[in-house]
Amino acid sequence: MPKVGIVMGSDSDLKVMSKAAKQLESFGIDYEMTIISAHREPDVFFEWARAAEGKGIKVIIAGAGMAAHLPGMCAALFPMPVIGVPLSGKNLDGMDALYSIVQMPPGIPVATVAIDGGMNAAILAAKILAVSEPELLEKLKGYTAEMKAAVQSKAAKLDEIGYEAYLAQA
Numbered sequence: 001m002p003k004v005g006i007v008m009g010s011d012s013d014l015k016v017m018s019k020a021a022k023q024l025e026s027f028g029i030d031y032e033m034t035i036i037s038a039h040r041e042p043d044v045f046f047e048w049a050r051a052a053e054g055k056g057i058k059v060i061i062a063g064a065g066m067a068a069h070l071p072g073m074c075a076a077l078f079p080m081p082v083i084g085v086p087l088s089g090k091n092l093d094g095m096d097a098l099y100s101i102v103q104m105p106p107g108i109p110v111a112t113v114a115i116d117g118g119m120n121a122a123i124l125a126a127k128i129l130a131v132s133e134p135e136l137l138e139k140l141k142g143y144t145a146e147m148k149a150a151v152q153s154k155a156a157k158l159d160e161i162g163y164e165a166y167l168a169q170a
Contacts, residue, residue, distance in 0.1 A: 001056035004031040004125050007048070008063040009070050011035055013087050016118040017063045020085070023122035027139050029129065032057070038070045045070075049077035059125040062110075063118065065089040068100035071110045081128050083121045084110040 004024055008017045017033070024031045032055070038045045052060060060078055062071035063085040071084030086097035094115035102112045113120040123140075130137040158166050 002030045002032040003056060003058050003129055004029055004122075005048075005052050005055075005057040005060045006031055006033040006063075007060065007070060007074065008035055008087075009037045009039075009065070013063045013065065016085065016087055016116045017061070019118035020061050020063075020122040020125075023119045024125065027122075027126050027136060027143070029122075029126060029136070036070075038064075038073050039067075045073065046077065049074050052078050053080065059083065059128050061085060061118075061121045061125055063087050063121075064101065065094065065097045066091070066100075068097040071101050071112075072104055072108060075104065075108045075110045081125075082110050083124050084112045085118055085121045086112065086115045088116050 006017055006020055006024075008014065013035075021031060021033055034048065036045045036048055049060075057078075058080055060074045060080075060082045062074045062082060064070040065087035066089055068084070068086060071082055075082040084101035086094050086101050088094035089097065098112070098115055101110055104110050111124060113124065123143075126136060126140055130140055
């Protein structure tokens with residue numbers, strides 16, 4: 001049963017939203033992913049958002065560009081957390097989507113990550129789920145430890161060979 005729903009308005013969003021899917025997979029979190037245009041097929045969108053809770057979805061990750069209505073409409077219909085991923089576009093490099101998602105009216109919150117932040121959206125979804133899932137919490141702690149070790153390894157290498165040699169290897 002999926003715990004996270006990933007929805008986007010266009011297949012052009014898949015490059016960013018697939019990062020969310022890959023991150024969820026790394027934590028062993030079940031998800032479903034779909035493409036629904038809130039503007040071009042509102043009836044399909046309404047049906048999907050209203051049915052999400054009954055399918056076991058606990059968090060929705062919604063990616064949207066430009067006017068970015070998809071995350072806010074998910075939050076209006078779905079009673080649990082929604083994470084918005086503003087997607088970069090041709091006109092305003094995603095700033096339009098960022099402002100649309102983050103500026104929700106009172107009572108309809110959407111957690112918002114960085115522009116094209118699909119990976120962070122999945123990590124945030126995992127953290128939300130980990131509140132009631134101790135095994136997932138341990139996986140997140142392990143992930144954090146791996147990131148720390150990677151940074152420490154890079155710092156040790158820099159100390160060992162110096163910045164010029166380090167840059168030459170990059």
